[in-house]
Amino acid sequence: MSEYSTAQQATAAIRAGQASSRELTEQLLALIAADTSVNAVVETRPEYALQAATAADEAVAAGADLGPLHGVPMTVKEAIDVAGLRTTWGDPDSADYVPDTSATLVERLTQAGAIIVGKTNVHTMLGDFGQTDNAIYGRTNNPHDLTRTPGGSSGGAAAALAAGLTYLEYGSDLVGSIRLPAAYCGVYGLKPTAGVVPLDGFQPPGIPAVANEFPSMSNVGPLARSAGDLRTALQVTGGPVGKAMSWRLEPPRHRTLSDFRVGVVLDHPDAPVTAEVGAALSNQVDALARQGVKIIEGWPDGVDPSDQAEAFGFQIGLFFALNGDGADFSTLAEVVAEERRRLAARAAWQSYFSDIDVFLCPTSFTTAFPHDDRPFDERTIEGRPYDAQVFWISHASLTGLPAVSMPVPSDGLPVGAQVISAFHEDDTAITFADLATGSL
DSSP states (O other): OOSOOSHHHHHHHHHHTSSOHHHHHHHHHHHHHHOOSSOOEEEEOHHHHHHHHHHHHHHHHTTOOOOTTTTOEEEEETTSOOTTSOOOTTOGGGTTOOOSSOOHHHHHHHHTTOEEEEEEOOOGGGOOSSOOEETTTEEOOBTTBTTBOOOSSSHHHHHHHHTTSOSOEEEEESSSTTHHHHHHHTOEEEEOSTTSSOOTTOSSTTOOOOOOSOTTTOEEEEEESSHHHHHHHHHHHOSOTTOGGGOOOOOOSOSSGGGOEEEEOOOOTTSOOOHHHHHHHHHHHHHHHHTTOEEEESOOTTOOHHHHHHHHHHHHHHHHHHTTSOTTSSOHHHHHHHHHHHHHHHHHHHHHTTTOSEEEEESOSSSOOBOOOSOGGGOEETTEEGGGGGHHHHHHHHHTOOEEEEEEOOSSSOEEEEEEOOTTOHHHHHHHHHHHHTOO
């Protein structure tokens, strides 16, 4: 990887003439082609990428207006449509599907100057939040330990960043599929406020594009090697279709670390953290306190974390029912009651954020675990149920709140801390993660 480890550093170097977009793109494509172990980037378009990079360098030389990601080569999750590249969702029945249009978020990234060089691996039909494997592209490994998972289903996205195979990524998050891989691979990942980034161009292959009227659960968002890159990516992709120019990212509540009031919970009986995770998170909180951050321990008033994790499980079932799988799983009365439960949970968290700026908790109870090919319901991690991974990510998902997974110092495998903020205050979580980790 070049000395420009973040997208912001890369585009700054390109703008200043310290590096060329073509050089960085050629280098990235060479690294991808040489990879025989991680298997994160599964398709590329070298001819397009090099032509776009040359055009980016010519624009710099001509003194043209440049976008915030000018000349930066990057990748996106395989499930996101890019015209001319396959979108298979890892399903062999869709191995030859090539969309003729790109997702709105891809168009916006391109308009911002980014160069989409290829796509990263996914789990089959995005059906695993803990692992990334499919019959078309095979299994993706964690760059920190090839015998372990990078997480799922955006495992290819996080692994590509950790392995230096891309400068920036865009993934999706229904059941932690951005945050869990980010934590396991030691990078940053953002699940934005529900509905902020358009979901068009993100649907199973061959399904006609229709408006998604259930955005609270499924979201698309960036992964990066710095918190600042998350901000840039969200700024250029957020806003309703056709109205991006009128959308603005809400400024952070604070720009100085010691001004933050931070709620903290680091463990829970439903998903007790491992010793490694617990030590790393405790050390991070202690470091924050030494820097003047006001730490307030405990769950928000009115929040029963076990109840909300259970409510999230129902909403996932509802999501799949609305998308054609198991439509008879519940009654109308139950759906109404669960919707009230979801909205009550959001109200409780919003009330909490009137006094607290961000809430910090684990992203997962564990670090990256060994690959596990057993049937889903037979898998365990550290003697605990496989789906215990979902507990810590469920609260922001249920309520639609923005959440950043940020890496924290660890003596072993990467550990992720989750930073949750108020509805539409994504940049408060991003800025806190930036300041807390010194990612820039």
